[in-house]
Amino acid sequence: xxxxxxxxxxxxxxxxxxxxxxxxxxxxxxxxxxxxxxxxxxxxxxxxxxxxxxxxxxxxxxxxxxxxxxxxxxxxxxxxxxxxxxxxxxxxxxxxxxxxxxxxxxxxxxxxxxxxxxxxxxxxxxxxxxxxxxxxxxxxxxxxxxxxxxxxxxxxxxxxxxxxxxxxxxxxxxxxxxxxxxxxxxxxxxxxxxxxxxxxxxxxxxxxxxxxxxxxxxxxxxxxxxxxxxxxxxxxxxxxxxxxxxxxxxxxxxxxxxxxxxxxxxxxxxxxxxxxxxxxxxxxxxxxxxxxxxxxxxxxxxxxxxxxxxxxxxxxxxxxxxxxxxxxxxxxxxxxxxxxxxxxxxxxxxxxxxxxxxxxxxxxxxxxxxxxxxxxxxxxxxxxxxxxxxxxxxxxxxxxxxxxxxxxxxxxxxxxxxxxxxxxxxxxxxxxxxxxx
Amino acid sequence: xxxxxxxxxxxxxxxxxxxxxxxxxxxxxxxxxxxxxxxxxxxxxxxxxxxxxxxxxxxxxxxxxxxxxxxxxxxxxxxxxxxxxxxxxxxxxxxxxxxxxxxxxxxxxxxxxxxxxxxxxxxxxxxxxxxxxxxxxxxxxxxxxxxxxxxxxxxxxxxxxxxxxxxxxxxxxxxxxxxxxxxxxxxxxxxxxxxxxxxxxxxxxxxxxxxxxxxxxxxxxxxxxxxxxxxxxxxxxxxxxxxxxxxxxxxxxxxxxxxxxxxxxxxxxxxxxxxxxxxxxxxxxxxxxxxxxxxxxxxxxxxxxxxxxxxxxxxxxxxxxxxxxxxxxxxxxxxxxxxxxxxxxxxxxxxxxxxxxxxxxxxxxxxxxxxxxxxxxxxxxxxxxxxxxxxxxxxxxxxxxxxxxxxxxxxxxxxxxxxxxxxxxxxxxxxxxxxxx
Numbered sequence: 124x125x126x127x128x129x130x131x132x133x134x135x136x137x138x139x140x141x142x143x144x145x146x147x148x149x150x151x152x153x154x155x156x157x158x159x160x161x162x163x164x165x166x167x168x169x170x171x172x173x174x175x176x177x178x179x180x181x182x183x184x185x186x187x188x189x190x191x192x193x194x195x196x197x198x199x200x201x202x203x204x205x206x207x208x209x210x211x212x213x214x215x216x217x218x219x220x221x222x223x224x225x226x227x228x229x230x231x232x233x234x235x236x237x238x239x240x241x242x243x244x245x246x247x248x249x250x251x252x253x254x255x256x257x258x259x260x261x262x263x264x265x266x267x268x269x270x271x272x273x274x275x276x277x278x279x280x281x282x283x284x285x286x287x288x289x290x291x292x293x294x295x296x297x298x299x300x301x302x303x304x305x306x307x308x309x310x311x312x313x314x315x316x317x318x319x320x321x322x323x324x325x326x327x328x329x330x331x332x333x334x335x336x337x338x339x340x341x342x343x344x345x346x347x348x349x350x351x352x353x354x355x356x357x358x359x360x361x362x363x364x365x366x367x368x369x370x371x372x373x374x375x376x377x378x379x380x381x382x383x384x385x386x387x388x389x390x391x392x393x394x395x396x397x398x399x400x401x402x403x404x405x406x407x408x409x410x411x412x413x414x415x416x417x418x419x420x421x422x423x424x425x426x427x428x429x430x431x432x433x434x435x436x437x438x439x440x441x442x443x444x445x446x447x448x449x450x451x452x453x454x455x456x457x458x459x460x461x462x463x464x465x466x467x468x469x470x471x472x473x474x475x476x477x478x479x480x481x482x483x484x485x486x487x488x489x490x491x492x493x494x495x496x497x498x499x500x501x502x503x504x505x506x507x508x509x510x511x512x513x514x515x516x517x518x519x520x521x522x523x524x525x526x527x528x529x530x531x532x533x534x535x536x537x538x539x540x541x542x543x544x545x546x547x548x549x550x551x552x553x554x555x556x557x558x559x560x
Numbered sequence: 561x562x563x564x565x566x567x568x569x570x571x572x573x574x575x576x577x578x579x580x581x582x583x584x585x586x587x588x589x590x591x592x593x594x595x596x597x598x599x600x601x602x603x604x605x606x607x608x609x610x611x612x613x614x615x616x617x618x619x620x621x622x623x624x625x626x627x628x629x630x631x632x633x634x635x636x637x638x639x640x641x642x643x644x645x646x647x648x649x650x651x652x653x654x655x656x657x658x659x660x661x662x663x664x665x666x667x668x669x670x671x672x673x674x675x676x677x678x679x680x681x682x683x684x685x686x687x688x689x690x691x692x693x694x695x696x697x698x699x700x701x702x703x704x705x706x707x708x709x710x711x712x713x714x715x716x717x718x719x720x721x722x723x724x725x726x727x728x729x730x731x732x733x734x735x736x737x738x739x740x741x742x743x744x745x746x747x748x749x750x751x752x753x754x755x756x757x758x759x760x761x762x763x764x765x766x767x768x769x770x771x772x773x774x775x776x777x778x779x780x781x782x783x784x785x786x787x788x789x790x791x792x793x794x795x796x797x798x799x800x801x802x803x804x805x806x807x808x809x810x811x812x813x814x815x816x817x818x819x820x821x822x823x824x825x826x827x828x829x830x831x832x833x834x835x836x837x838x839x840x841x842x843x844x845x846x847x848x849x850x851x852x853x854x855x856x857x858x859x860x861x862x863x864x865x866x867x868x869x870x871x872x873x874x875x876x877x878x879x880x881x882x883x884x885x886x887x888x889x890x891x892x893x894x895x896x897x898x899x900x901x902x903x904x905x906x907x908x909x910x911x912x913x914x915x916x917x918x919x920x921x922x923x924x925x926x927x928x929x930x931x932x933x934x935x936x937x938x939x940x941x942x943x944x945x946x947x948x949x950x951x952x953x954x955x956x957x958x959x960x961x962x963x964x965x966x967x968x969x970x971x972x973x974x975x976x977x978x979x980x981x982x983x984x985x986x987x988x989x990x991x992x993x994x995x996x997x
Contacts, residue, residue: 180959181920181921181958181959184959185989186986186989186991187989187990187991189991190991190992193996194996196996202919202920202921202959203919203959203960205959205960205961205982205985206959208982209982209986212993213991213993213996214993214994214995214996215995215996216995223921224919224921224959225870225872225882225917225919225921226869226870226882226883226884226917226918226919226920226921227869227870228869228884246872247870247872247873247880248872248873249870249871249872249873250870253870277923279874279880279915279917279923279926280872280880280882280915280917280923280925280926281921281923313923432663432664432665433662433663433664433684433686433687433690434686435662435683435684435685435686435717436684436685436686437716443684443716443717445662445663445717446663447663447665478716478717480662480663480716480717481663482639482640482661482662482663483618483639483663484618484639484660484661484662484663484718486714486716486717486718486750488717489716489717516956516957516958516959517956517958518956519953519954519955519956520953521618521953521954522617522618522621522639522640522642522643522661522953523640523642524642537990538990539989539990539991540988540989540990541988541990542988543988545642545645545646547987547988548642549623549646550984551977551978551979551980551984552622552623552624552976552977553624553974553975553976553977553978554623554624554626554627554650554976555627556649556650556651557651558651558652558653559630559631559633559650559651559652
């Protein structure tokens with residue numbers, strides 16, 4: 124922070140960046156990004172690879188951010204033909220790409236198999252037939268994992284239950300296909316993982332299933348892939364109860380307790396040690412251990428800087444602040460608590476509870492029902508924190524063009540994505556500009 | 561419908577359009593669009609203008625659709641600098657443009673005032689100062705309305721309560737500014753209006769306020785602007801209760817009763833006659849009457865054609881169908897019931913209840929928890945109906961590029977917006993394509 128009360132990084136005031144780059148503005152914090160990478164890879168200090176990390180492209184697919192991650196040794200976790208294309212365009216070697224998701228088009232499976240990517244994780248049993256037929260057609264033997272759903276983790280369209288025999292049946296089917304290499308169990312638990320107990324629980328289920336694969340199929344899996352889902356400590360889901368209390372009484376939303384959340388190095392060590400200990404105890408070779416962080420890698424590395432366009436007095440006082448950024452750019456703020464700071468007035472007491480609306484003329488365009496801030500004036504900058512996961516991918520051009528993305532690295536500001544122009548929004552359209560008939 | 565069971569318009573099967581244009585695909589139904597325009601303008605048959613219609617750009621801002629509307633005499637209702645720019649680019653005369661919304665940037669107010677647009681509706685009192693200062697700076701006398709919130713209508717960031725005196729105070733302030741022309745009351749009730757009683761209730765509140773303006777300020781307002789919000793008859797909001805029942809028991813969601821919903825001509829006549837009768841009874845000149853339809857104009861004029869990528873067996877049977885379009889293209893389907901038809905199997909009994917997931921790897925990517933369909937196979941086309949309002953503006957490029965938009969006019973298919981390419985998604989980015997260091 125600067126002495127005058129400006130939120131800053133590398134001595135650069137975030138609010139002041141608006142003068143050159145406009146508002147709203149995404150600011151990527153390069154040092155925080157590199158720090159997160161270091162924390163994820165700390166397990167490999169000393170030179171032995173104990174954990175491998177593949178960034179979940181869907182979380183924040185800005186090429187300039189991905190460039191930094193890949194340059195520091197992070198691989199790519201992709202869920203679509205587009206993301207596979209982007210990883211290859213960025214020069215990620217095929218053997219550093221993992222392909223997941225429930226919606227793999229035939230074209231994307233063909234591309235992945237033809238390029239011999241590191242791992243393709245089957246989402247559900249019916250996908251096996253598709254991959255088998257592509258493998259036959261291309262005469263390849265792709266490395267295949269099966270996504271499992273552990274107790275309390277995401278299920279529905281995702282994965283096969285680890286506990287019911289369905290996941291094992293799919294693993295067996297892959298193994299017995301004769302053309303697929305059964306390589307992995309994939310477990311992306313979903314939600315926000317914060318505790319050691321939670322991690323130990325799903326890792327344990329994966330290990331039990333891997334044991335069964337060894338015992339019944341005679342296959343020692345080469346990879347255990349633990350997906351992502353580690354929480355950003357300062358972000359929590361907003362409960363219906365807390366939202367209703369904030370709406371009705373403008374009570375402040377509960378502030379997350381970052382210390383109660385597992386940090387990156389502890390999380391990685393927790394998984395790796397549990398797996399290593401399990402295999403060591405059985406004197407079996409330890410598989411490769413994969414992580415696919417999304418929000419934990421980039422969530423806290425980006426700030427969405429927005430401006431107060433106007434105030435609207437109302438009850439309870441002081442009423443509404445209308446911003447130039449709303450759910451068009453911060454959809455996640457509807458369901459997640461994100462800290463929102465007065466970017467150039469950090470020294471002032473935050474004694475007012477504002478409702479913060481965005482610009483898109485929808486009653487759902489509220490990014491906070493009760494934000495603790497100083498008394499605001501039009502033009503004030505707000506910093507919407509932890510905007511580095513699921514803000515950019517969920518962004519729309521609803522009535523307002525999308526903002527630029529800059530990276531702040533020390534005191535250097537680099538443009539990663541320019542602002543969308545009015546012309547850009549209709550660049551794919553065919554139409555006549557003549558006046559109405 | 562075609563004899564073989566294909567959903568069709570002008571003899572063209574919607575499912576078959578995928579062969580040339582790919583899937584997913586937005587199909588605009590030109591004849592339905594023209595029919596809706598005719599129904600909105602039917603009140604003016606005989607040549608006397610009794611109602612004027614301004615399309616809510618934010619609802620479906622596809623230039624090729626707007627072109628059709630403007631060519632048939634519809635004006636523009638805009639809520640941002642971008643939309644104002646687009647209307648002007650499409651050749652809409654300034655005196656056919658209404659500017660609304662809570663988030664008018666200074667630049668947009670300057671542009672609107674400098675061009676002498678038809679009407680600028682103040683959203684909240686604090687906006688008056690901005691418009692006054694711009695009017696002074698440019699030495700203009702802009703036509704100004706004040707947005708009011710009627711009983712049970714949208715409030716929060718929108719408008720000033722009609723009943724508390726706040727709206728009247730703002731109207732008075734505009735009038736006494738000395739430089740703004742007090743021209744209108746603006747009432748956009750929000751939500752989905754379906755009944756005559758509902759319409760009569762908020763029209764009555766507006767008339768009462770207009771009477772007070774006449775009595776106390778001596779001003780006969782030139783315009784009463786009744787906004788939009790007329791429902792699409794086949795679309796309803798999904799209640800939490802119905803969603804929970806569908807999630808838990810795969811019970812079909814209640815099908816809307818279109819006959820219970822006010823049609824366009826009846827709605828327009830209802831408003832116009834109430835206003836005309838009110839003024840006739842008092843022997844006062846009737847003001848101009850404005851409508852700003854969004855969903856009622858275009859909601860039912862567009863179909864999102866999607867394909868089944870894969871099936872995933874599960875309980876309750878038959879489980880999941882995974883589509884190539886989800887909330888990335890049909891965000892509204894999370895909260896609204898939209899009919900979903902088996903586009904080339906319309907003759908078959910819809911005896912299965914599928915859960916329909918989209919492709920974006922989020923548990924929220926479910927566009928139906930219980931859709932009544934025949935037993936599906938990969939490749940089947942589904943028609944997601946009433947996709948012409950709030951589908952395109954809320955669309956994202958989350959992991960998958962956005963689809964093309966074509967217009968079906970008789971048997972002629974015309975491209976309105978080409979498919980987004982992989983390159984398009986990163987066209988604004990600056991980055992290095994070199995392999996990782």
